[in-house]
Amino acid sequence: MIALRLVRLIENHSAELADGLTRKLLSSDRTRDLHKVPAHELHQRCDEIYHNLSDWLLSKTDHEIESVYKSLGARRAHQGVPLAALTWAILLTKEHLWGFLESEGVYGGLHNVFGELELLRLLDQFFDRAVYYATEGYEQATAKVA
Numbered sequence: 001m002i003a004l005r006l007v008r009l010i011e012n013h014s015a016e017l018a019d020g021l022t023r024k025l026l027s028s029d030r031t032r033d034l035h036k037v038p039a040h041e042l043h044q045r046c047d048e049i050y051h052n053l054s055d056w057l058l059s060k061t062d063h064e065i066e067s068v069y070k071s072l073g074a075r076r077a078h079q080g081v082p083l084a085a086l087t088w089a090i091l092l093t094k095e096h097l098w099g100f101l102e103s104e105g106v107y108g109g110l111h112n113v114f115g116e117l118e119l120l121r122l123l124d125q126f127f128d129r130a131v132y133y134a135t136e137g138y139e140q141a142t143a144k145v146a
Contacts, residue, residue, distance in 0.1 A: 003115030006101065013050075021046045021050075065126065069133035070137030073141065097123070
């Protein structure tokens with residue numbers, strides 16, 4: 001069973017997580033080109049992931065993830081954001097999330113191990129697909145321009 005308690009913790013702190021992630025994205029050398037994205041759009045995207053995490057992990061189909069992230073990849077290509085910056089932004093989203101969970105002290109007890117492993121597996125699966133589909137959408141958008 002997924003550690004639903006951890007997912008709810010993340011969703012309940014989505015605004016805080018989105019604020020922190022937005023600051024990281026705008027201050028990182030690897031994602032400096034995200035300044036080309038309107039700040040409210042960037043923040044909204046961060047919040048949407050964290051606020052609806054249970055949907056992303058439990059309800060969304062692969063096709064829905066593909067649709068959203070291909071569109072995101074194409075949008076960032078049109079905004080002039082390099083593919084490396086887009087990829088790093090997605091990876092930083094996951095890293096920021098795990099940093100939050102560590103700071104909340106959710107690791108530890110043996111009774112939590114299976115729930116944490118299930119959450120890790122689902123998060124990795126989601127973010128791996130997000131990177132793949134965003135890259136595919138980005139490449140398709142840039143191929144149309146060329």
